[in-house]
Amino acid sequence: xxxxxxxxxxxxxxxxxxxxxxxxxxxxxxxxxxxxxxxxxxxxxxxxxxxxxxxxxxxxxxxxxxxxxxxxxxxxxxxxxxxxxxxxxxxxxxxxxxxxxxxxxxxxxxxxxxxxxxxxxxxxxxxxxxxxxxxxxxxxxxxxxxxxxxxxxxxxxxxxxxxxxxxxxxxxxxxxxxxxxxxxxxxxxxxxxxxxxxxxxxxxxxxxxxxxxxxxxxxxxxxxxxxxxxxxxxxxxxxxxxxxxxxxxxxxxxxxxxxxxxxxxxxxxxxxxxxx
Amino acid sequence: xxxxxxxxxxxxxxxxxxxxxxxxxxxxxxxxxxxxxxxxxxxxxxxxxxxxxxxxxxxxxxxxxxxxxxxxxxxxxxxxxxxxxxxxxxxxxxxxxxxxxxxxxxxxxxxxxxxxxxxxxxxxxxxxxxxxxxxxxxxxxxxxxxxxxxxxxxxxxxxxxxxxxxxxxxxxxxxxxxxxxxxxxxxxxxxxxxxxxxxxxxxxxxxxxxxxxxxxxxxxxxxxxxxxxxxxxxxxxxxxxxxxxxxxxxxxxxxxxxxxxxxxxxxxxxxxxxxxxxxxxxxxxxxxxxxxxxxxxxxxxxxxxxxxxxxxxxxxxxxxxxxx
Numbered sequence: 106x107x108x109x110x111x112x113x114x115x116x117x118x119x120x121x122x123x124x125x126x127x128x129x130x131x132x133x134x135x136x137x138x139x140x141x142x143x144x145x146x147x148x149x150x151x152x153x154x155x156x157x158x159x160x161x162x163x164x165x166x167x168x169x170x171x172x173x174x175x176x177x178x179x180x181x182x183x184x185x186x187x188x189x190x191x192x193x194x195x196x197x198x199x200x201x202x203x204x205x206x207x208x209x210x211x212x213x214x215x216x217x218x219x220x221x222x223x224x225x226x227x228x229x230x231x232x233x234x235x236x237x238x239x240x241x242x243x244x245x246x247x248x249x250x251x252x253x254x255x256x257x258x259x260x261x262x263x264x265x266x267x268x269x270x271x272x273x274x275x276x277x278x279x280x281x282x283x284x285x286x287x288x289x290x291x292x293x294x295x296x297x298x299x300x301x302x303x304x305x306x307x308x309x310x311x312x313x314x315x316x317x318x319x320x321x322x323x324x325x326x327x328x329x330x331x332x333x334x335x336x337x338x339x340x341x342x343x344x345x346x347x348x349x350x351x352x353x354x355x356x357x358x359x360x361x362x363x364x365x366x367x368x369x370x371x372x373x374x375x376x377x378x379x380x381x
Numbered sequence: 382x383x384x385x386x387x388x389x390x391x392x393x394x395x396x397x398x399x400x401x402x403x404x405x406x407x408x409x410x411x412x413x414x415x416x417x418x419x420x421x422x423x424x425x426x427x428x429x430x431x432x433x434x435x436x437x438x439x440x441x442x443x444x445x446x447x448x449x450x451x452x453x454x455x456x457x458x459x460x461x462x463x464x465x466x467x468x469x470x471x472x473x474x475x476x477x478x479x480x481x482x483x484x485x486x487x488x489x490x491x492x493x494x495x496x497x498x499x500x501x502x503x504x505x506x507x508x509x510x511x512x513x514x515x516x517x518x519x520x521x522x523x524x525x526x527x528x529x530x531x532x533x534x535x536x537x538x539x540x541x542x543x544x545x546x547x548x549x550x551x552x553x554x555x556x557x558x559x560x561x562x563x564x565x566x567x568x569x570x571x572x573x574x575x576x577x578x579x580x581x582x583x584x585x586x587x588x589x590x591x592x593x594x595x596x597x598x599x600x601x602x603x604x605x606x607x608x609x610x611x612x613x614x615x616x617x618x619x620x621x622x623x624x625x626x627x628x629x630x631x632x633x634x635x636x637x638x639x640x641x642x643x644x645x646x647x648x649x650x651x652x653x654x655x656x657x658x659x660x661x662x663x664x665x666x667x668x669x670x671x672x673x674x675x676x677x678x679x680x681x682x683x684x685x686x687x688x689x690x691x692x693x694x695x696x697x698x699x700x701x702x703x704x705x
Contacts, residue, residue: 122487215468224457
């Protein structure tokens with residue numbers, strides 16, 4: 106008896122499709138999309154998470170607008186309009202933390218070992234996680250926007266401005282999620298990812314033009330905030346949604362997104378290969 | 382006859398510690414190879430190397446003739462892996478878990494669904510197929526995990542401590558499944574800490590300790606070496622124990638261990654029992670308790686190495702290891 110006959114007796118070929126001899130680009134794309142499906146399906150089977158995605162924007166928008174609005178700008182309506190682009194950006198940027206968190210969880214639970222023992226594209230789990238999260242970010246954008254619309258936010262930029270602003274923050278989030286993936290693959294536990302990401306993301310978002318104009322910040326902080334990449338994204342989104350300068354901040358946003366991706370995509374892939 | 386797995390001189394070093402220190406291994410096609418050892422002995426590291434998850438620092442390993450380090454894709458086409466912990470996605474339902482893997486392996490939608498249904502049925506999970514795996518019991522999760530590793534009908538299955546933490550009922554169920562698979566012609570590599578499990582399932586056993594193979598053979602041969610059973614004896618008067626030790630040693634001509642209260646000795650043949658009783662009686666030793674039981678892994682180790690098995694403290698590292 107040889108191993109070959111053993112194999113054919115165990116496998117009934119009519120039931121099992123042949124596994125390709127090598128993993129080419131088309132297989133990589135297919136596997137990546139299949140694992141994207143996985144992370145999207147999880148949203149459906151996890152009502153708690155969807156609820157979180159929905160309730161958090163309601164909470165943040167209402168709290169910021171009604172608690173700080175009057176104190177910041179005299180009346181809450183003016184602050185609402187100033188805040189909306191900022192809070193959309195903040196929500197999505199915080200959501201990028203989830204990418205590293207889930208990746209770390211998959212490693213910890215041995216799910217990546219299962220994937221890696223299969224004859225599939227090695228990068229597919231990483232691609233799937235990132236693409237699936239882009240869907241999650243898009244849901245976040247829509248949710249925050251809906252809450253804003255419900256309390257009277259009527260952007261002058263119209264539908265086109267809003268959609269382009271939404272696309273811009275997704276591009277920026279796509280860049281950031283490689284950073285998140287990198288952290289996720291380096292940290293030993295998902296909890297460590299979370300605490301590290303918080304320390305990183307809080308100053309990044311709050312030290313930007315998202316909630317307060319940098320001009321109103323103390324002298325030492327103002328220049329830092331003004332050059333914070335998040336400030337460029339938020340300014341670009343404000344320009345697109347409310348009117349104002351667009352070209353400058355959009356260019357800066359794309360430059361930053363490219364730079365962050367250029368640094369953290371290779372790092373994330375390196376850490377992923379090292380860990381898995 | 383081709384060997385399903387052949388490994389020579391496998392070495393793996395984690396942070397200066399030699400997790401594997403020259404392991405040779407052969408698994409006959411269609412048979413069950415049991416890898417027996419305590420925590421930290423290198424079982425998981427061995428499986429991870431053979432499953433292409435880890436590159437060896439030395440030595441070579443071949444699965445169906447393919448080098449695990451050089452031709453991982455070929456190896457992955459042939460293997461199924463079920464780890465120590467159930468590596469299924471807890472958020473997905475049983476069906477979704479299996480469909481996902483089937484789709485990844487290139488099944489079309491309809492065939493993926495039917496393959497998932499077929500496996501759920503086979504593992505008694507049909508009713509639970511629509512529920513998220515996080516609602517499953519430990520035994521159900523292991524069965525789903527095993528089903529997941531069988532989607533692509535591997536000819537070689539790695540089971541890394543498949544029953545650790547399972548209750549006896551679930552454990553027996555899993556054993557039956559493994560026997561079925563072997564009946565289908567699948568080659569199985571099983572790691573376990575339980576001598577009984579290796580005895581129940583394996584055709585060949587190798588015993589690992591500190592990254593080295595310290596013994597190998599059939600379960601019969603191993604038991605002959607380690608004693609089929611253990612005789613345990615307590616004297617009513619502890620001061621008579623040394624005398625009892627001497628008597629038992631003479632009868633069994635095996636090293637007798639004692640802890641000051643009771644003695645224990647591996648016995649190859651239960652027929653020595655009447656002889657032991659007779660001699661003790663002759664010498665006036667009052668026996669408080671006398672029993673025969675199967676040896677524990679510790680006792681096998683004692684018999685094979687002259688010392689007890691100790692779990693290496695750095696066993697955690699097997700999960701933290703990185704790919705060079």
